[in-house]
Amino acid sequence: QVQLVQAGAEVKKPGASLVVSCKTSGYTFTSYFIHWVRQAPGQGFEWMGVINPSGGSTVYSQKFQGRVTMTRDTSTRTVYMDLSSLRSDDTAVYYCARVRSGEVSGYRTFLYWGQGSLVSVSS
Amino acid sequence: DVVMTQSPLSLPVTPGEAASISCRSNQSLLHTNGYNYLDWYLQKPGQSPQLLIYLGSNRASGVPDRFSGSGSGSDFTLKISRVEADDVGVYYCMQGLQTPLTFGGGTKVEIK
Numbered sequence A: 001q002v003q004l005v006q007a008g009a010e011v012k013k014p015g016a017s018l019v020v021s022c023k024t025s026g027y028t029f030t031s032y033f034i035h036w037v038r039q040a041p042g043q044g045f046e047w048m049g050v051i052n053p054s055g056g057s058t059v060y061s062q063k064f065q066g067r068v069t070m071t072r073d074t075s076t077r078t079v080y081m082d083l084s085s086l087r088s089d090d091t092a093v094y095y096c097a098r099v100r101s102g103e104v105s106g107y108r109t110f111l112y113w114g115q116g117s118l119v120s121v122s123s
Numbered sequence B: 001d002v003v004m005t006q007s008p009l010s011l012p013v014t015p016g017e018a019a020s021i022s023c024r025s026n027q028s029l030l031h032t033n034g035y036n037y038l039d040w041y042l043q044k045p046g047q048s049p050q051l052l053i054y055l056g057s058n059r060a061s062g063v064p065d066r067f068s069g070s071g072s073g074s075d076f077t078l079k080i081s082r083v084e085a086d087d088v089g090v091y092y093c094m095q096g097l098q099t100p101l102t103f104g105g106g107t108k109v110e111i112k
Helices: none
Strands: A005-006 A011-012 A018-025 A034-039 A044-051 A058-060 A068-073 A077-082 A090-098 A110-113 A116-119 B004-007 B010-013 B019-025 B038-043 B050-054 B069-073 B073-081 B089-095 B107-111
Touching: A005 A110, A005 B004, A011 A018, A011 A090, A011 B089, A018 A034, A018 A090, A018 A116, A044 A068, A044 A077, A058 A068, A058 B089, A110 B089, B004 B089, B010 B019, B019 B038, B019 B089, B019 B107, B038 B069, B050 B069
Parallel strands: A011 A116, B010 B107
Antiparallel strands: A005 A018, A018 A077, A034 A044, A034 A090, A044 A058, A068 A077, A090 A110, A090 A116, B004 B019, B019 B073, B038 B050, B038 B089, B069 B073, B089 B107
16 A cells, blocks of 8 residues: 655754655555645645655655755655755645655645654754 | 635535635636646545545546536535534635636535
């Protein structure tokens, strides 16, 4: 079965960098895009960007451009989201999500989600 | 960015009754390929979101047929024909037509 397993909670100081991992299994890793979405406490969802595990190409939300980097390791089937220059308002649960299909009709629908990684940014 | 507006914010329902959630976008979500890039997700308390409806009206695998999605362009509706206790949570619509992908603010469904 398809699984996306994320690391647990982290506490970071303002100005630090964060790396969240998303280890996948149960499907062909290079066939499905992985998106990153975050949810601030008690808030809705914010899309951060997407990576194509096949070639590593990425598209980032302009809001995070310059601060976010998404990479993948095909040998371990793991996707990483790196966010730098952390601020208190980066406190959120960060989710990775795999798309429904590799086709145009499904590459922006999130069928499988990780369990989320809670990141707290505080001095 | 495409702005997604959901209503109502909160929806108390009696088990067995129907419920309806509206989602409107400030731009059409109809792609030239004929698909409306509008999905519905449910986030149950303490859980990751789960996909209910994709491309406006297609139920995801395993989703009960009590759930249905309709609409086109910029006006969409999620209907639950007979609400059950297990349906409580926050429902979100999300547009996938253009980046950044954007979500509605959510509708909290609770049992009366």
